[in-house]
Amino acid sequence: MNNLQALFGNIDIYLFDQLLKCTYNQCHKILDVGCGGGRNIVYFLQQRHDVYGIDPNPDAIVAVRELSVMLTGKDTASNFSVGSAETMPFEANTFDLVICSAVLHFAQSKQHFEAMLTGIWQVLKPGGYLFARLASNIGIESLVQPLGNNRYLLPDGSERFLVSEQDLMHYTQKLNGYLHEPIKTTNVQNLRCMTTWCLQKL
Known part of the structure; x- marks a missing residue:
């Protein structure tokens, strides 16, 4: 295993x-929503x-x-x-x-999506950050x-809850959040699109 992989694991590239x-240098208490086996928290744990x-x-x-x-090397089982x-x-x-990486697009409806987003936003401290990756229709409308x-x-044959750029800007404003990075979307050969949504809580 090379040094980068040992330090960061199979982390989301964004x-x-x-x-x-x-960006997150002053972030000490971290929550991974939909953490799976922990691929995005290897660095933070170490x-x-x-x-x-x-x-x-x-x-x-x-x-x-x-x-x-x-x-x-610690018993942190209760944290998960x-x-x-x-x-x-x-x-x-x-x-x-x-x-919150590859989670929000599993919402079953707009109401479910908003409940998920509200739950996440509430546990953030003022000044805290949300890193979200989710499926969108941006570029494949x-x-x-x-x-x-x-x-x-x-x-690609999958079924997802999709957001548009307009949706993300609407929720950014509704949450009283700050878009500290431009919205970025990866288009995978017009089969699916994944969007990175980076917010700071004001």
């Missing part, structure tokens, strides 16, 4: 970009940040607890629990950074097929 820019995670998959929580112990964004098991204004409830069939 989250890695924020680390290189030192740097001894206070890291938490939730995921609806119990097997993922077992895996991330094992990863945390391996990387920190089965849970979801819309039923957040934390107090308001708790975290300096919330990571004419290629996706509406299924109802803001869900769409993508050209």
Whole structure:
């Protein structure tokens, strides 16, 4: 294993970009919503940040607890629990950074999406950061097929809740957030698009 992989793991490349820019240098208490096996928190665990995670998959929580112990040498099992964004098991204004990568596009409706987003936003401290990656229709508006409830069939055959750039700007304003990075979208051969949404809570 090379040094970069050992230090950062299989981190989302756009989250890695924020680390290189030192955006989160003052973020000490971190939550990964939909943490899976912990691929986006390897660096934070090794740097001894206070890291938490939730995921609806119990097997993922077992895996991330094992990863945390391996990387920190501490019993941090209680920091990771089965849970979801819309039923957040934390107090308001708790975290300096919330990571939410490839989660929000599993919303079943606009109401579900907003409940997830509200749950995430509430646990952020004022001045805290949200790093979100989610599917969007940006650049493939004419290629996706509406299924109802803001869900769409993508050209790659998957079904996702999709947002537009207008939606993201609307929610940024509604949350009283600050877009500290321009919205960036990766188009994968017109099969799907993933958008990076980086906010700071004012």
